[in-house]
Amino acid sequence: MSRIGRQPITVPTGVDVTVGAANSVAVKGPRGQLQRTLPAGIGFERDGATLLVTRASDDGNQPALHGLSRSLVNNMVVGVTTGFTRTLEVQGVGYRAQMQGTNLQLALGFSHPVVIAPPEGITFVVEGPRINVTGNDKEQVGQVAANIRKLRPPEPYKGKGIRYLGERVRRKAGKSGKVGKK
Numbered sequence: 001m002s003r004i005g006r007q008p009i010t011v012p013t014g015v016d017v018t019v020g021a022a023n024s025v026a027v028k029g030p031r032g033q034l035q036r037t038l039p040a041g042i043g044f045e046r047d048g049a050t051l052l053v054t055r056a057s058d059d060g061n062q063p064a065l066h067g068l069s070r071s072l073v074n075n076m077v078v079g080v081t082t083g084f085t086r087t088l089e090v091q092g093v094g095y096r097a098q099m100q101g102t103n104l105q106l107a108l109g110f111s112h113p114v115v116i117a118p119p120e121g122i123t124f125v126v127e128g129p130r131i132n133v134t135g136n137d138k139e140q141v142g143q144v145a146a147n148i149r150k151l152r153p154p155e156p157y158k159g160k161g162i163r164y165l166g167e168r169v170r171r172k173a174g175k176s177g178k179v180g181k182k
Contacts (some may be wrong), residue, residue, distance in 0.1 A: 005066035008047075009052070036072060088148055088163065118144070
């Protein structure tokens with residue numbers, strides 16, 4: 001049986017979890033509302049302030065879907081209570097990030113500044129060389145942060161680019177000059 005799937009989900013006060021027809025789960029909390037449709041064969045049992053995810057059988061990919069469904073619903077509960085943040089760092093001479101209204105404007109060594117409009121439910125905060133991507137949906141926050149990083153990933157020679165906070169970049173030695181030639 002799935003170790004992750006067996007763990008109960010603690011539902012804090014002020015959060016409402018409803019399971020509709022066709023396994024659609026809606027979670028409503030102080031930060032907003034999230035909704036997702038889960039695979040067939042996955043069920044839910046409510047016991048006071050805890051929610052338990054169950055599966056119909058142990059056949060095929062049901063054990064994997066059991067743990068996945070539990071993680072998705074738990075991320076929805078955490079998202080509507082505290083939210084998720086992903087932090088990026090901009091490193092390099094001339095590289096900078098600044099806010100332009102609600103949009104994020106990046107100077108990354110291109111001939112033009114790159115302007116990124118936040119999708120629905122995502123906000124950007126710039127603090128010096130750091131960009132905070134914040135939202136309720138963990139999947140969406142991670143995808144937006146990955147799209148920003150993809151604009152200029154860190155290169156191994158000088159370390160310039162956009163990286164996640166705490167990400168280590170393996171550095172390479174540069175070219176060695178010709179020694180002894182005149």
